Amino acid sequence: MNRKADAEGSGAGAVHVGRRHFLTTGCAAVLLAAGQRSALAAQAYPAHSVNVIVPYAPGGQGDLFARVLSDPLGKLLKQTVIVENRPGATGMLGTRYIVREKPDGLNLLLGQTGEIAIIPLANKKAGYDPLKDLAPIALVGDSPLVMITSAKSPFKSVQELIALAAGKPKQVAYASSGTATPGHLAAAALALGTHCDMIHVPYKGAGQAMTDVISGQVGFFFSSASAAMGHIKSGSVKALAVASTRRMPALPDVPTIDETVLKGFSYSLWGGYFAPAATPAPIIGQLNRDINELLATLAIRTRFEADGAVVKANTPEQFTEFVRAEALKYRDLLKTTGITIG
Structure with missing residues (x-):
């Protein structure tokens, strides 16, 4: 009886171990396949030209950032980078356009302080939540007013x-x-x-x-x-x-x-790249690396700093925290002053 029980136990244990091995191997295979798909997506990106939306008329700071970076960014991506101005509703029209685009990294937003950190708080009809509907890629420059x-x-x-x-x-x-x-x-x-x-x-x-x-x-x-x-x-x-x-x-x-006259006073006009939410992390990472590489070049850094912009390397995570902190600052100010739009 004992030998039989041992034999049965050994058989059950072998089946259990076999199942664990199968599940572990299966999970590893799924993760490996997912990683390979992400890697392939990053390698294939971008499949064609990249469109950068500036939600204001030509001539402003955001337009300057996008246009100075468009050609060199295109060379790194090996595709044409097109800058398109979509002004209207204090930046909301262009921002809404990007929010609704496919999250494939082929349509980006050069977003600034107003439409990212202020308008969604001041206007109930903004129609988007920047921290939910957009993926921050990289801060380009931060210029004090x-x-x-x-x-x-x-x-x-x-x-x-x-x-x-x-x-x-x-x-x-x-x-x-x-x-x-x-x-x-x-x-x-x-x-x-x-x-x-x-x-x-x-x-x-x-x-x-x-x-x-x-x-x-x-x-x-x-x-x-x-x-x-x-x-x-x-x-x-x-x-x-x-x-x-x-x-x-x-x-x-x-x-x-x-x-x-007032300690701690700090208000600026900043601009950076955003993609639609759910854009794959490998694409966000590639764009962040390329943009930081360009910001480190002397010619581009000098050009932006001549207009008062502070330029420094940053990760998508750091840019996300920056945007969150700006939104909190303006939320408190809007609440205290009672300023609203619409």
Whole structure:
């Protein structure tokens, strides 16, 4: 009986071990096949030209990033990279377009602060959630906003402007390129932090805002560095401060708001590449490596830094955390100020 039981036990054990071996081997085979498919997908990418959507009209910072990188990125990918401007609804139209595209890495978004970190929070009709509907690939550049005023303005410093605004409510007006844009929220944060009551004058775009700032129609404007730099150099406007905790290398003599009137003040216009959610990790990884390789080249880095952008290597995970932190910052500001769109 014992020998029979032992024999039966041995047989059952052998069958059990055999099943474990089969399952282990089967799982390994499935994982290997999945890995091979991912590798093949990455090797085959891109099968044809890559389209990069800029959700604004030509000429802005995001457009600059996309166009400077398009040809060299195409050479690394061995395919043509086409930049397409799809402006409208403060960046929402172009962003929605990418969200609905196939997650194959052939349609990308050059997304910026507004449509990624602000609009989905300020507008209930945005129609997308950046952290759910998009896959961050790489941050290209992060450029602090520059507080500018007319060359004719009596203000010689941000301290003088804030002193007047604090003492005379609603005497100082500021321009923005639209409600809930980065420039508007930076000015609202400055007013909130310095306990000033200032008038917001929204325009339909940065061009119109810049025109009235130059003429002295409004007191100041938080402009992108790329849009402000030419006017600063020509002398039509003067830079009062930089919205950062560190001075901008392109404007070393211009103080920061952090060092003058409000500690920790930091608002910027940044831009980076995004793909539709569910884009395969090997494709995201390849694009991230290629973009970082280009950002490390002297010519491209120098070009972007000349417009005030901070350029540094980053992973998709780091860029995702950056986007999440920006969204949290603006969520709290929007809640405190009550600023909304629509």
